[in-house]
Amino acid sequence: MQLANAAFSATSRAPTSCSALPRSSAPLRHAVLPHQNLVAETGRLQPKHRSLKPEATKTPYPPPSRVIQTDAPTDVEYDAVIVGGGMGGLATAAQLVAKGAKVVVLEKYLLPGGSAAHFKRAGFTFDVGSSMMFGMGQEGTTNLITKCLQAVGRQLPTVPDPTQVVYHLPKSERFPQGLHVSVWRRYEAFLTELGERFPHERAGIRAFYDECWKVFNSLNVLELKSLEEPRYLLGQFAVQPLACLTLASMVAANTGEVARRHIKDPELLRFIDIECFIWSTVSADLTPMINSGMVFCDRHFGGINYPVGGVGRIGEELAEGIIEHGGHVAYKAHVKEILLAEEAAGGGEQRQQRAVGVRLADGRVFRGKTVISNATRWDTFEGLIGEDKLPTSEKLFRQRYKKSPSFFSLHMGVRAEVLRGLSDCHHILLEDWGKMEDARGVVFLSLPSLLDPSLAPPGYHVVHAFTPDWIDNWQDLSPSEYEAAKEAVSDQLCERLEAVLPGLREGIVFREAGTPRTHRRYLSRVDGSYGPIPSRRPLGMLSMPLNTTDIRGLYCVGDSTFPGQGVNAVVFSGFGCAHRVLCDLGREPTWPLLDQAYGRLLAAVRNAS
Numbered sequence: 067m068q069l070a071n072a073a074f075s076a077t078s079r080a081p082t083s084c085s086a087l088p089r090s091s092a093p094l095r096h097a098v099l100p101h102q103n104l105v106a107e108t109g110r111l112q113p114k115h116r117s118l119k120p121e122a123t124k125t126p127y128p129p130p131s132r133v134i135q136t137d138a139p140t141d142v143e144y145d146a147v148i149v150g151g152g153m154g155g156l157a158t159a160a161q162l163v164a165k166g167a168k169v170v171v172l173e174k175y176l177l178p179g180g181s182a183a184h185f186k187r188a189g190f191t192f193d194v195g196s197s198m199m200f201g202m203g204q205e206g207t208t209n210l211i212t213k214c215l216q217a218v219g220r221q222l223p224t225v226p227d228p229t230q231v232v233y234h235l236p237k238s239e240r241f242p243q244g245l246h247v248s249v250w251r252r253y254e255a256f257l258t259e260l261g262e263r264f265p266h267e268r269a270g271i272r273a274f275y276d277e278c279w280k281v282f283n284s285l286n287v288l289e290l291k292s293l294e295e296p297r298y299l300l301g302q303f304a305v306q307p308l309a310c311l312t313l314a315s316m317v318a319a320n321t322g323e324v325a326r327r328h329i330k331d332p333e334l335l336r337f338i339d340i341e342c343f344i345w346s347t348v349s350a351d352l353t354p355m356i357n358s359g360m361v362f363c364d365r366h367f368g369g370i371n372y373p374v375g376g377v378g379r380i381g382e383e384l385a386e387g388i389i390e391h392g393g394h395v396a397y398k399a400h401v402k403e404i405l406l407a408e409e410a411a412g413g414g415e416q417r418q419q420r421a422v423g424v425r426l427a428d429g430r431v432f433r434g435k436t437v438i439s440n441a442t443r444w445d446t447f448e449g450l451i452g453e454d455k456l457p458t459s460e461k462l463f464r465q466r467y468k469k470s471p472s473f474f475s476l477h478m479g480v481r482a483e484v485l486r487g488l489s490d491c492h493h494i495l496l497e498d499w500g501k502m503e504d505a506r507g508v509v510f511l512s513l514p515s516l517l518d519p520s521l522a523p524p525g526y527h528v529v530h531a532f533t534p535d536w537i538d539n540w541q542d543l544s545p546s547e548y549e550a551a552k553e554a555v556s557d558q559l560c561e562r563l564e565a566v567l568p569g570l571r572e573g574i575v576f577r578e579a580g581t582p583r584t585h586r587r588y589l590s591r592v593d594g595s596y597g598p599i600p601s602r603r604p605l606g607m608l609s610m611p612l613n614t615t616d617i618r619g620l621y622c623v624g625d626s627t628f629p630g631q632g633v634n635a636v637v638f639s640g641f642g643c644a645h646r647v648l649c650d651l652g653r654e655p656t657w658p659l660l661d662q663a664y665g666r667l668l669a670a671v672r673n674a675s
């Protein structure tokens with residue numbers, strides 16, 4: 067869910083739909099909320115107050131002082147050529163350069179981070195996608211964003227969020243004012259609150275979430291690397307047998323079936339559905355239990371932590387760390403084709419394809435021992451390789467997974483009084499349970515400047531609202547129809563947001579909308595999709611492809627690979643991908659015979675599921 071247009075066009079065009087900025091408004095001071103005094107272990111929050119100047123809309127982002135590297139040597143053979151500098155690509159690159167590999171990241175846009183970048187307008191910093199960061203805690207092994215930054219010698223100060231999310235759910239006979247639940251950082255506080263709403267299900271609630279903890283506690287003691295590497299896996303089984311057996315017992319499970327074992331109340335089961343939907347965009351029955359274990363527990367263990375300066379700071383720090391470690395990150399580098407060569411397969415006459423490099427739109431060729439694609443599977447195999455060369459496993463993937471909807475996003479700058487009295491950053495609004503999975507059904511609302519005031523000028527706040535939407539709703543419109551539709555949907559969204567932000571419409575000083583077309587264009591994601599979702603009930607985590615592909619030397623990373631969408635999730639996929647690539651390059655130890663046999667077994671399980 068992401069809007070990247072603003073960053074690109076900051077220098078070239080005025081906001082498409084904004085109220086006039088107040089030229090000489092006397093800046094109001096930020097109300098200091100109690101939780102803003104919380105400072106994460108990693109650093110101190112030092113709000114930078116900027117003045118709200120209309121000229122700020124003309125300031126290019128990133129600022130001119132930051133060098134946009136567009137070049138990288140083409141006369142070498144890289145260990146890895148990485149297509150795309152989203153969080154998946156950057157995490158892989160960071161792991162590889164930390165092990166001394168020769169890496170180039172080729173990013174089409176002029177900023178790192180992909181869907182997890184940010185952009186600046188009129189003195190506001192807006193996160194392109196969601197502002198809810200998992201994996202930035204300090205303890206355990208699942209704090210993968212923290213670990214990834216550390217791999218290249220970086221760290222970021224963060225602000226702890228007192229809640230993960232506040233739900234504002236439909237009215238019913240039992241809840242005439244609507245069902246309102248806060249997911250507190252403290253696990254027991256959350257269980258108490260949910261238990262108060264469903265007192266007859268207290269035991270079931272605890273039993274279900276405790277099952278999630280079994281998964282999380284097991285993950286949180288393992289060294290997290292490639293699930294496609296048997297030597298490592300056996301090593302983990304040897305040192306953490308109980309954790310591995312617990313995970314093995316859960317790999318094929320989905321969340322809905324586990325929830326129904328403990329919970330009977332249909333309204334509470336619907337709540338579990340939306341608990342999954344807000345990050346997986348599908349109901350609990352289609353959400354792997356391993357993923358729910360991560361999400362439903364990391365929010366209490368490491369907590370949700372906001373990186374000071376904006377979510378895009380993560381990608382910026384990673385990119386700089388990669389360059390410092392001898393890697394290259396080239397922007398405005400649009401990969402048009404993944405280059406394949408034929409080679410002998412095994413000992414016989416058989417031939418197989420191997421990825422040997424990429425060609426850019428400007429004609430430059432980068433050669434690599436391996437090619438890693440951070441583009442979606444659809445963009446990789448249709449766009450960069452060609453539909454005619456689609457491997458069987460990709461055809462199967464398309465039967466099992468479809469594209470999730472994209473999002474309609476509304477980025478707003480508002481006067482501080484609109485958020486007066488609020489302290490929770492993330493909210494979910496739904497007025498009708500029957501519409502949960504419909505386009506524009508659920509509204510996601512993030513208010514990150516409540517945590518980090520440096521995102522907005524003094525006296526103002528950032529509001530980001532987004533809702534699932536399909537590209538089909540935005541096709542075949544004339545430019546004026548397109549603009550009018552953006553205005554109309556933005557107005558409807560603002561009206562709905564008044565339930566949580568009364569007075570919003572009068573308080574808006576900046577407003578800019580992004581549609582699925584915006585996401586497709588600026589993030590190069592097919593149909594602007596948020597990622598793959600199962601077309602039928604998956605076999606837990608087993609249905610989702612890992613990093614290797616049927617084309618030798620070609621790997622995928624990011625949300626088209628296990629465990630799917632989410633920054634911490636794609637960073638995990640980057641850890642796995644880098645490890646597998648290092649093994650294949652002979653830079654990490656493997657047991658080749660076992661390796662091959664295990665690879666065949668995994669493929670058979672995936673192709674049968």
Ligand SMILES: NC(=O)c1ccc[n+]([C@@H]2O[C@H](COP(=O)([O-])OP(=O)(O)OC[C@H]3O[C@@H](n4cnc5c(N)ncnc54)[C@H](O)[C@@H]3O)[C@@H](O)[C@H]2O)c1
Binds near residue numbers: 445591
């Ligand atoms: N709170 C959260 O957890 C949160 C927040 C933001 C984003 N996200 C999620 O992060 C995930 C995305 O991460 P990702 O790393 O898989 O993908 P991504 O889409 O973010 O990054 C892919 C990158 O590849 C680049 N690219 C694509 N095709 C290219 C080409 N041909 N040549 C050069 N560059 C090309 C794109 O410009 C983009 O920067 C999504 O699931 C998203 O929703 C989650």
Ligand SMILES: CC(C)=CCC/C(C)=C/C=C/C(C)=C/C=C/C(C)=C/C=C/C=C(C)/C=C/C=C(C)/C=C/C=C(\C)CCC=C(C)C
Binds near residue numbers: 067361
């Ligand atoms: C080999 C085999 C197969 C088996 C054996 C056993 C074992 C050992 C196993 C193991 C396993 C593992 C290690 C696994 C791992 C996993 C992981 C790490 C996972 C992760 C996940 C994560 C996730 C999913 C995340 C996500 C997140 C997200 C998506 C987020 C989102 C957010 C948003 C959208 C926002 C919202 C907003 C508002 C509310 C406003």
